[in-house]
Amino acid sequence: MSRQLEMELWFYENEFRALSSVLAAQGSSVEKQLRERFDELYEALVLLETRQAIRQQADTERAAQAAEAEAARVFSAFHVRAHGQEEYFQLEQRVELLDAARYLRRYLRQEPGAEKGSFPELFPKREQISAERFDQLVELRMENAGKVTGAFELDFDRREFSVVHATDGWRSFSMDDVSTAAYHAFRKEWLPTGDRWKRLMEKLNGREIASAGHLSAREVSLAEEICEMDGHRLNFYLESSFDVDAVFGTRFGADENDCWVNLYANYDMDSGQVCDSLEVVFHHGDGGVDELAYSLNAAEKVVLLRKMEDYCQQQTGQALAEYSAQLMAEDMTPSAAPEMSV
DSSP: OOOOOOOOOOOOOHHHHHHHHHHHTTOOOOHHHHHHHHHHHHHHHOOOHHHHHHHHHHHHHHHHHHHHHHHHOEEEEEEETTTTTTEEESSOOOOOOOHHHHHHHHHHTTTTOOOOOSSSGGGGOOOOOHHHHHHHHHHHHHSSSSSEEEEEETTTTTTTTEEEETTTTTEEEEHHHHHHHHHHSSSTTTTHHHHHHHHHHHHHHTOOOOOOOOBGGGGGOOEEEEEEETTTEEEEEEEOSSSSHHHHHHOOHHHHSSSSEEEEEETEEEEEEEEEEEEEEEEOOSEEEEEEEEEEEEEHHHHHHHHHHHHHHHHHHOOOOHHHHHHHHHHHSSSOOOOOOO
């Protein structure tokens, strides 16, 4: 990479001051004039081909430096709900579950340095972002490439804390459980970070809760036959072994007996993506049926796509894209015309 050189010139002080005074009155300086004279000599004496090669090399080096700087940037993302208000923000710093749990405990207990009016105010350098940008950061967190170190949703109205796990997708806990786990992780100041992680996870083990908008890989399993729908979608049946009301924000199971729920997720064969919504069908004991669409967020889509991929391989022996391409090709093949009898 080209280095910048420094040139040292010597002038008589009185001459330099006199020239500086005149140039300053003209809005210029000795340094600026010398730079311009250098540029004039460079243009006049250095061949065009040489100048173009040097410029191209400098552009390449600047682009490489910019790419390196961008690759070194890491982010964490937050979605906070409180008093019916929502805020999305990102931090250009490494925040993992252990850190977020400690921030939460400090805020809930209003410890020194955390006496703020709202949780986001703990981060004066936060950058507010859109819900779409938050979803992008969640997807990057699911890729587990190190670009996004943590993605979190804190709902102070429901007292729920949710974090994106690179394998499981969303994992949700009560804020009280997270605060207690953080207490045990940071109770001893001399404890190494690895031991703090171990204590935190031990205290959170088995404390997960079902939460609306946070369907986890641990709660999702596929069953029955993969069905083709309208030549463009694959339909997967989901077993509902989780708390349906907690996840979908309903009171279906609490209000009646002899009822059940069918859940279906769809895969768009044209785009190779999970469709935006789950189909939720409530069957009531009196024979009535209600349907609703549950909108999937970025983490839930990634989890379902992984589940579909594994299940398709298990059921058909083919990758999801391969199986889809086969079905679409079969649908496009014209059927043979019936033979005419003579």
